[in-house]
Amino acid sequence: MGIVLLGTNGEASHLSDTERSAVIRAARQALDANGFTQIPIMAGTGTGSAKETIRLSHEAREAGADYVIVIPPGYFAFAVGRDTAALKKFFLQVLDASPLPVMIYNFPGAASGIDFDSDFLVELSEHQNCFGAKLTCASIGKGHRLSAHTSSAAYKTRHPRPFFVMPGFSDILLPALVSRASGCITGTGNIIPKTIVKLYDTAVSALTTGNAEQLEAARELQDLVADADWAVVKAGIGGTKYAMDVYVQQGLGGIPRSPLPPAPTAIQTMLASGLKRAVAYENSL
Structure with a gap:
């Protein structure tokens, strides 16, 4: 790490x-x-x-x-x-x-x-x-x-x-x-x-x-991470930084520099759905 x-x-x-x-x-x-x-x-x-x-x-x-x-x-x-x-x-x-x-x-x-x-x-x-x-x-x-x-x-x-x-x-x-x-x-x-x-x-x-039990547990975790990763990829850099501010700590992500745009409302809504399970699991650890 x-x-x-x-x-x-x-x-x-x-x-x-x-x-x-x-x-x-x-x-x-x-x-x-x-x-x-x-x-x-x-x-x-x-x-x-x-x-x-x-x-x-x-x-x-x-x-x-x-x-x-x-x-x-x-x-x-x-x-x-x-x-x-x-x-x-x-x-x-x-x-x-x-x-x-x-x-x-x-x-x-x-x-x-x-x-x-x-x-x-x-x-x-x-x-x-x-x-x-x-x-x-x-x-x-x-x-x-x-x-x-x-x-x-x-x-x-x-x-x-x-x-x-x-x-x-x-x-x-x-x-x-x-x-x-x-x-x-x-x-x-x-x-x-x-x-x-x-x-x-x-x-x-x-x-x-x-x-075998650990491998199955890893598969289930990979299911969770795969969904979250796809949401972040679709959200782009502005969406990633928005998610850091909302789901990790306010002020941690910030706004990208031009020409990268901040996350629009549609991306924010998509992240709320796409990261819901993963953020809940993260907060349980």
Whole structure:
């Protein structure tokens, strides 16, 4: 368990460099002040060029981050979107120069359709400064192939640090764990964090022990989380922040920066219905 900052819901692309560093610094200070010194922070530093991504990664380390997560440069997708060599060069430059371990962020929807296949990710996983991949492409098969490669005995002899394969949606957490994934990084975790942790713990225990009752309990929790995750996906970033304000703590979510709109009435109504069961369960934990 850790904290991911400056990602999609964190509106990293809407922040100045000074604000990016301030977010990391504030989070680190809050964690340390409350006794959570062992909790790592991963910060988004991906931007339009390798040079700027590397600079932001250095600034993230100075502000207190432990890891960085890097999305491919989507603005020039029309020029490099299918140029595997160019994209590989971008990531190798970042991996070589980043002062912090790097997680690859594969999110076609936020990178103008750039979508890495498992061959590309397996190749990058061999770099000693690459420690994981977030797959917001919802591909269980891709994640399975990458997990199988990075969890093999041969890979571990070459890489002393664990490699983390993390789907970007919690509605596929259970099947992803069956396919050797490490967990998930999910915006829905901002709203029902304890429920998703309960699902993770139950699923891992069931898969470790082979206990059929625990597996069924994990399935039922996944049913609950899948419904909530879909509601949050449909609600978008404005809806996610609205839900944080209403169902977690007022003022926690806030209003997105333009051009992202706040949640309209229809989205608010949809969330009230779509999150009802999950929020009730979350509040019972």
